Amino acid sequence: MLTVSDVRFPTSLEQHGSDAMHTDPDYSVAYVVIETDQGMHGYGLTFTVGRGTEIVVCAVEALSALVVGKSLEEIVSDFRGFYRLLTSDGQMRWIGPEKGVIQLATAAVLNAVWDLWARSEGKDPRKLISCIDFRYITDALTEQEALDILVKAQTGKQQRVDQMLKEGYPAYTTSCAWLGYSDQLLKQLCTDALNDGWTKFKVKVGADLEDDIRRCSLIRQMIGPHNTLMIDANQRWDVGEAITWVTRLAEYKPLWIEEPTSPDDILGHAAISKALAPLGIGVATGEQCHNRVMFKQFLQASALQFVQIDSCRLGSVNENLAVLLMAHKFKVPVCPHAGGVGLCELVQHLILFDYISVSASLDNRMCEFVDHLHQHFRSPVVIQNAHYMPPKDPGYSCEMLESSVQTHQYPQGQVWKNLQ
Ligand SMILES: C[C@H](O)[C@@H](O)CC(=O)C(=O)O
Numbered sequence: 001m002l003t004v005s006d007v008r009f010p011t012s013l014e015q016h017g018s019d020a021m022h023t024d025p026d027y028s029v030a031y032v033v034i035e036t037d038q039g040m041h042g043y044g045l046t047f048t049v050g051r052g053t054e055i056v057v058c059a060v061e062a063l064s065a066l067v068v069g070k071s072l073e074e075i076v077s078d079f080r081g082f083y084r085l086l087t088s089d090g091q092m093r094w095i096g097p098e099k100g101v102i103q104l105a106t107a108a109v110l111n112a113v114w115d116l117w118a119r120s121e122g123k124d125p126r127k128l129i130s131c132i133d134f135r136y137i138t139d140a141l142t143e144q145e146a147l148d149i150l151v152k153a154q155t156g157k158q159q160r161v162d163q164m165l166k167e168g169y170p171a172y173t174t175s176c177a178w179l180g181y182s183d184q185l186l187k188q189l190c191t192d193a194l195n196d197g198w199t200k201f202k203v204k205v206g207a208d209l210e211d212d213i214r215r216c217s218l219i220r221q222m223i224g225p226h227n228t229l230m231i232d233a234n235q236r237w238d239v240g241e242a243i244t245w246v247t248r249l250a251e252y253k254p255l256w257i258e259e260p261t262s263p264d265d266i267l268g269h270a271a272i273s274k275a276l277a278p279l280g281i282g283v284a285t286g287e288q289c290h291n292r293v294m295f296k297q298f299l300q301a302s303a304l305q306f307v308q309i310d311s312c313r314l315g316s317v318n319e320n321l322a323v324l325l326m327a328h329k330f331k332v333p334v335c336p337h338a339g340g341v342g343l344c345e346l347v348q349h350l351i352l353f354d355y356i357s358v359s360a361s362l363d364n365r366m367c368e369f370v371d372h373l374h375q376h377f378r379s380p381v382v383i384q385n386a387h388y389m390p391p392k393d394p395g396y397s398c399e400m401l402e403s404s405v406q407t408h409q410y411p412q413g414q415v416w417k418n419l420q
């Protein structure tokens with residue numbers, strides 16, 4: 001059985017999550033629960049920002065016919081085939097393929113399958129490789145190359161596991177500087193974050209240059225010259241505009257400009273990367289990069305210097321594995337997008353896997369953290385001294401509290417009724 005719910009949180013009331021393009025996000029999810037005949041449960045979700053979640057729910061319902069009636073064994077014994085079944089259905093692929101609403105729905109369903117599977121057994125390199133659909137990427141990464149990467153990374157694996165259990169994976173925070181926050185709130189949150197041990201900060205930019213100059217100057221003064229600053233424009237600019245605007249912000253020494261322009265403009269990102277390289281500013285993108293084929297081209301075109309995988313935008317673990325392996329081959333660090341609802345919970349698994357089993361490196365790598373809505377999860381992320389501590393409970397960590405799902409269901413949950 002598969003059920004899907006439209007669950008929304010009214011974050012726009014306090015401007016949490018706001019940026020230059022998404023000025024009033026209500027952080028939301030299409031939340032999927034799969035129940036097997038044996039009574040086991042798998043939980044999955046995909047992140048949205050409010051209106052339109054009902055369309056993703058509808059897409060999940062359309063895909064559910066391809067899942068219901070199959071056993072977990074049947075699915076995972078040919079996971080690549082199952083991935084293709086979902087992404088290449090002869091009729092539904094027309095409304096993608098492998099992009100947009102249907103890919104978000106695929107992620108929600110497959111995240112639930114991975115959650116179910118993760119609770120039951122360990123996975124060796126060959127088995128993991130057999131989950132990846134290499135169609136459209138073999139010109140950049142072959143199946144054999146992918147396997148070689150995983151086999152090579154077996155060396156030193158236990159030390160990295162021990163290191164992660166002790167220290168955790170380095171994180172940065174986006175919580176201090178959403179675009180709709182006042183300077184006073186920004187200062188307060190930044191002071192708190194510094195006291196809590198944060199050293200890496202992301203600031204939203206892109207709506208008004210004078211505001212950006214003031215906010216970046218403020219935050220750079222507060223964090224000092226040695227802490228790390230990143231800026232995020234959420235696709236606001238044209239290519240030339242991005243170069244001019246970011247050049248004006250260069251004195252605040254951002255490590256990267258994130259999503260400077262349309263997420264589909266690979267050559268535009270390449271031009272921005274080239275122009276900003278002499279200033280020591282890289283280009284980061286990926287939270288709206290809809291599939292492995294796009295990432296392949298970004299990498300081939302040297303159009304990004306930081307790969308931002310997203311646990312719900314790509315086709316779940318299957319497609320994220322493909323991107324982690326390609327990024328490793330192209331020697332580009334992965335710094336995942338997180339935050340939203342449940343993205344931190346999900347992506348911590350992927351980035352720990354990247355360090356332990358793929359890249360074996362922490363150079364220029366960190367995972368985003370946003371301090372909202374974790375209280376709605378059964379196994380929320382644990383952050384210690386600005387590091388993600390490895391999750392201890394089995395599964396993919398996105399089971400929500402039943403009470404949270406009930407009260408936040410849209411539009412009938414109590415939270416929404418109270419707001420009418
Ligand atoms: C609308 C979201 O909050 C977006 O601004 C998140 C984002 O760009 C990020 O976390 O990075």
Ligand SMILES: [Mg+2]
Nearest residue numbers: 232258259287
């Ligand atoms: Mg972003």
